[in-house]
Amino acid sequence: MTTQHTTWFKAAPISAFPENGGACVKYHDRQIAVFHFKQLDKWYATDNECPHKHQMILSRGMLGDQQGHPKVACPFHKKTFSLETGLNLQGEDYCINVYPVKVEDGFVFIGV
Amino acid sequence: MAQPQKVVVVGNGMVGYKFCEKLLNKAGGGSFSITVIGEEPRPAYDRVHLSAYFSGTSVDELTMAPASWYAENGIQLLTGECVLHIHPEAHYVMTHTGRKIEYDKLILATGSSAFVPPVPGVEKEGVFVYRTIEDLDAIISYAQGASRAAVIGGGLLGLEAAKATLDLGLETHVIEFAPRLMPRQLDAAGAGMLKRKMEALGIQIHLNKNTAHFEGESNVKGLAFVDNTSLEVDMVVVSAGIRPRDELAKQAGLGVGPRGGIMVNDELQTTDSDIYAIGECALHKGMIYGLVAPGYEMAEVVANNLTLSIAKKGDVKSFHAFDMSTKLKLIGVDVASFGEPFCEHTPHDTIVVEDKLKGIYKRLNVTTDGKHLLGGILVGEADNYNMLLQMVKNQMILPPNPEDLVMPVRKGESAGAGMGVASLPDDASICSCENITKGTICEAIEGQNLGDVAAIKKCTKAGTGCGGCVPMLSDLLTETLKKQGKTVKKVLCEHFDYSRQEMYHLIKMSGTRTFDEVLEKHGKGCGCEVCKPAVASMLASIYNDVIAKQAVIQDTNDRYLANIQRGGTYSVVPRVPGGEITADQLIALGTVAKKYDLYCKITGGQRVDLFGARVEQLPFIWEELIDVGFESGHAYGKALRTVKSCVGNTWCRFGVQDAVGYAVRIENRYKGIRAPHKLKSAVSGCTRECAEAQSKDFGIIATEKGWNLYLCGNGGIKPQHAVLFASDLDDDTCIKYIDRFLMFYIKTAEPLQRTATWFNKLEGGLEYLRDVIINDSLGICEELEKEMEYLIETYHDEWRVAVETPEIRARFTHFVNSEEADPTLEFVEMRGQKRPSDW
Numbered sequence: 037m038t039t040q041h042t043t044w045f046k047a048a049p050i051s052a053f054p055e056n057g058g059a060c061v062k063y064h065d066r067q068i069a070v071f072h073f074k075q076l077d078k079w080y081a082t083d084n085e086c087p088h089k090h091q092m093i094l095s096r097g098m099l100g101d102q103q104g105h106p107k108v109a110c111p112f113h114k115k116t117f118s119l120e121t122g123l124n125l126q127g128e129d130y131c132i133n134v135y136p137v138k139v140e141d142g143f144v145f146i147g148v
Numbered sequence: 149m150a151q152p153q154k155v156v157v158v159g160n161g162m163v164g165y166k167f168c169e170k171l172l173n174k175a176g177g178g179s180f181s182i183t184v185i186g187e188e189p190r191p192a193y194d195r196v197h198l199s200a201y202f203s204g205t206s207v208d209e210l211t212m213a214p215a216s217w218y219a220e221n222g223i224q225l226l227t228g229e230c231v232l233h234i235h236p237e238a239h240y241v242m243t244h245t246g247r248k249i250e251y252d253k254l255i256l257a258t259g260s261s262a263f264v265p266p267v268p269g270v271e272k273e274g275v276f277v278y279r280t281i282e283d284l285d286a287i288i289s290y291a292q293g294a295s296r297a298a299v300i301g302g303g304l305l306g307l308e309a310a311k312a313t314l315d316l317g318l319e320t321h322v323i324e325f326a327p328r329l330m331p332r333q334l335d336a337a338g339a340g341m342l343k344r345k346m347e348a349l350g351i352q353i354h355l356n357k358n359t360a361h362f363e364g365e366s367n368v369k370g371l372a373f374v375d376n377t378s379l380e381v382d383m384v385v386v387s388a389g390i391r392p393r394d395e396l397a398k399q400a401g402l403g404v405g406p407r408g409g410i411m412v413n414d415e416l417q418t419t420d421s422d423i424y425a426i427g428e429c430a431l432h433k434g435m436i437y438g439l440v441a442p443g444y445e446m447a448e449v450v451a452n453n454l455t456l457s458i459a460k461k462g463d464v465k466s467f468h469a470f471d472m473s474t475k476l477k478l479i480g481v482d483v484a485s486f487g488e489p490f491c492e493h494t495p496h497d498t499i500v501v502e503d504k505l506k507g508i509y510k511r512l513n514v515t516t517d518g519k520h521l522l523g524g525i526l527v528g529e530a531d532n533y534n535m536l537l538q539m540v541k542n543q544m545i546l547p548p549n550p551e552d553l554v555m556p557v558r559k560g561e562s563a564g565a566g567m568g569v570a571s572l573p574d575d576a577s578i579c580s581c582e583n584i585t586k587g588t589i590c591e592a593i594e595g596q597n598l599g600d601v602a603a604i605k606k607c608t609k610a611g612t613g614c615g616g617c618v619p620m621l622s623d624l625l626t627e628t629l630k631k632q633g634k635t636v637k638k639v640l641c642e643h644f645d646y647s648r649q650e651m652y653h654l655i656k657m658s659g660t661r662t663f664d665e666v667l668e669k670h671g672k673g674c675g676c677e678v679c680k681p682a683v684a685s686m687l688a689s690i691y692n693d694v695i696a697k698q699a700v701i702q703d704t705n706d707r708y709l710a711n712i713q714r715g716g717t718y719s720v721v722p723r724v725p726g727g728e729i730t731a732d733q734l735i736a737l738g739t740v741a742k743k744y745d746l747y748c749k750i751t752g753g754q755r756v757d758l759f760g761a762r763v764e765q766l767p768f769i770w771e772e773l774i775d776v777g778f779e780s781g782h783a784y785g786k787a788l789r790t791v792k793s794c795v796g797n798t799w800c801r802f803g804v805q806d807a808v809g810y811a812v813r814i815e816n817r818y819k820g821i822r823a824p825h826k827l828k829s830a831v832s833g834c835t836r837e838c839a840e841a842q843s844k845d846f847g848i849i850a851t852e853k854g855w856n857l858y859l860c861g862n863g864g865i866k867p868q869h870a871v872l873f874a875s876d877l878d879d880d881t882c883i884k885y886i887d888r889f890l891m892f893y894i895k896t897a898e899p900l901q902r903t904a905t906w907f908n909k910l911e912g913g914l915e916y917l918r919d920v921i922i923n924d925s926l927g928i929c930e931e932l933e934k935e936m937e938y939l940i941e942t943y944h945d946e947w948r949v950a951v952e953t954p955e956i957r958a959r960f961t962h963f964v965n966s967e968e969a970d971p972t973l974e975f976v977e978m979r980g981q982k983r984p985s986d987w
Contacts, residue, residue, distance in 0.1 A: 052964040056674075057700030059964040065971070067963075075664075075674045089987045092972050093716050096704055100676030103642065109677035111704030111712055116677070 160186025269362030487523025581613020727754025753790030796833030807833030
């Protein structure tokens with residue numbers, strides 16, 4: 037782990053993100069999907085791009101769990117990805133980057 | 149420990165392979181040392197489904213078991229090697245490579261070869277047989293330079309070959325010597341029906357044709373017939389029958405039949421008791437069996453008896469005359485022949501159903517006392533084949549009206565009496581390829597807790613041959629589980645242990661109004677992309693709250709109240725009830741489309757679809773549309789889409805009712821109502837049916853006296869006509885029935901089940917549905933009407949709510965930390981409009 041070099045980017049206030057849903061954050065020319073998984077009391081961040089058809093869409097995906105493991109389903113073709121590891125949960129080859137998230141003073145920060 | 153017995157199998161086809169599999173299963177490793185010699189370059193493959201090779205099934209998929217299987221089981225497999233001599237006295241065989249292989253028991257599974265009649269010119273280039281993968285490869289490669297093909301032989305295999313040449317894009321002719329197709333399986337009328345069907349598919353059939361010689365120089369250019377006619381073709385596939393491969397046996401001095409075939413007794417021993425013959429090369433009581441099922445049975449008998457000779461327990465098995473019943477799909481046409489199809493020498497009466505319009509011919513041969521079925525022929529529809537075959541084999545007593553067994557089954561009506569798997573005896577053979585009985589399958593389901601057809605296949609091998617019995621396996625599974633008090637329950641997903649119908653009831657009873665409440669009370673975990681939208685749909689059907697208030701449990705289209713399209717933009721479809729639209733409304737649509745640079749398309753449902761709206765534009769676009777009187781069209785929802793109409797008697801000279809007026813009334817009545825799946829409707833003003841109402845979930849066609857109501861049709865992947873539910877209804881009665889029908893469907897269907905699928909699974913079918921909705925047989929009609937009334941009263945235009953509610957409206961952005969639009973969106977020009985660039 038190389039966490040010591042993590043840069044924390046201040047994304048938006050907590051209220052900007054729907055509970056048990058996601059929203060997209062712009063960081064320079066990158067797009068990061070941020071999810072407030074309220075049921076688990078956790079925050080997750082991933083690439084906004086779904087690697088299946090390269091669509092900037094995952095922030096509009098649906099949250100859920102598979103045997104207790106948190107996941108997001110892409111709106112286009114229901115490809116599901118682990119929010120913990122970024123791996124595709126249907127056993128397909130592509131995966132997404134996941135980023136650390138912290139919440140401080142009512143704001144959401146993403147480690148980029 | 150005794151030396152393992154040396155078993156040598158000559159021939160690695162389906163039967164040779166099956167023999168190895170059975171011997172291993174019975175004896176386990178160690179008792180035998182098995183050597184298999186096959187002349188083809190690859191391990192045994194499924195010759196029955198050889199034609200699938202043309203439609204893209206690979207050799208690997210056709211292979212019975214890979215070479216590694218033989219190795220793992222200690223079998224020495226020699227492919228591409230021919231046996232040249234058998235030495236019965238010295239007990240060894242000699243192969244073409246000079247390899248000498250000793251045996252204790254020799255199994256001949258040499259199969260057969262295609263019979264090629266000695267017609268002059270048959271040796272020309274472009275003349276093929278249809279037997280092995282190499283033959284098929286040769287046909288495929290030659291076909292590239294050909295345009296017209298003839299298949300000589302109108303039997304089973306010939307028609308398969310004809311399909312292959314048709315699939316290769318060739319003009320295809322079938323030449324048959326007999327006066328009809330498939331003369332061994334079909335009678336004249338059945339064959340005539342098959343011929344019509346084949347011709348309709350573009351295959352030209354020539355009967356009573358005897359080929360005199362092949363024309364052409366080195367390459368075939370045509371066929372000349374004995375009757376002095378000829379046919380120009382540049383490719384020929386000969387499929388005139390099979391000849392058993394008995395040359396090795398003959399040379400070794402074993403007994404062979406006068407017309408070929410290695411003579412065997414009931415234990416499949418040849419005239420040398422250490423040599424057996426199984427499959428198509430064996431001649432048993434004057435019969436050669438050219439089907440796989442009897443071949444497998446022969447493999448079973450020999451494997452059993454060899455094991456017996458070592459294990460010294462169990463019973464000697466013998467082979468008996470085997471049923472030649474067969475069912476297949478020829479170029480999409482079902483053909484079956486079972487029991488005694490002709491009954492030439494058995495007293496009988498026939499029941500014949502012939503429908504030339506639909507291309508269906510069915511014949512049953514029944515004993516003269518009407519009690520038993522002897523056999524029959526099915527062309528065009530063979531759904532009942534398995535049951536009919538079982539009735540013959542088990543000599544079951546026929547139901548009082550045996551004609552019901554072959555009357556065409558209409559959708560929704562249950563099949564004739566006595567047709568369920570429950571009525572079969574335990575020793576009924578369900579899978580005839582593997583010879584597995586109902587008793588064995590049911591025991592496996594119960595004893596080993598099998599839960600699906602795949603598990604049954606794996607455990608019992610039933611259904612792994614031709615696959616024809618798979619529907620019966622599924623019925624047996626349901627039946628057996630039902631008997632055990634278990635139901636094959638369709639639960640929503642891992643988070644809810646209930647079917648949709650149960651969930652619907654629970655939500656209503658518990659009064660839960662949000663997903664979180666429902667999950668807490670009736671489910672577990674966090675939910676997922678399956679249960680969230682399903683629960684959202686049920687909540688909407690029950691309470692009709694504003695769905696945008698629980699946006700994160702809605703499928704993406706419902707979450708943004710628009711249809712997501714490639715690239716991540718959305719399309720907008722305002723409601724246009726009945727397809728009636730004013731010039732001002734059209735202008736308004738055009739103005740908005742132009743302002744936001746939207747791609748315009750008229751939909752199939754008489755509406756206008758505007759594509760390419762960015763998520764943050766949606767509220768602005770809708771604000772303008774609402775201002776000129778448009779409402780959400782729910783094109784994004786599992787809800788009522790459109791009620792299409794023809795112009796009706798207000799303009800049309802043929803119309804008998806006001807179709808548009810009625811369509812507008814219906815669309816406004818049911819708009820916004822959410823259901824398990826989308827709902828489509830149409831109203832036609834006369835019997836010409838220009839609105840295509842019979843392809844809708846509920847369709848209405850005007851009559852002189854009122855309206856005919858059709859239910860449960862759909863287009864889509866599996867088009868299905870709606871069924872006539874009631875006739876000559878007045879305006880209000882028709883609506884009353886639709887109210888009840890829709891609510892009944894909404895409450896009882898599975899998630900994402902259209903009305904057609906729902907109806908097909910509805911026990912009791914159309915009669916039951918009429919009973920519930922017209923006669924109120926369940927006593928629920930008042931409740932259904934009340935629930936529908938509630939949904940209609942609570943209608944709201946959800947786009948108006950979204951635009952006017954700031955916290956909902958605020959969600960329509962791409963970024964939460966920037967006003968910017970998604971910079972990755974790209975469009976290209978197409979026929980004067982835009983479209984997203986390719987993904």
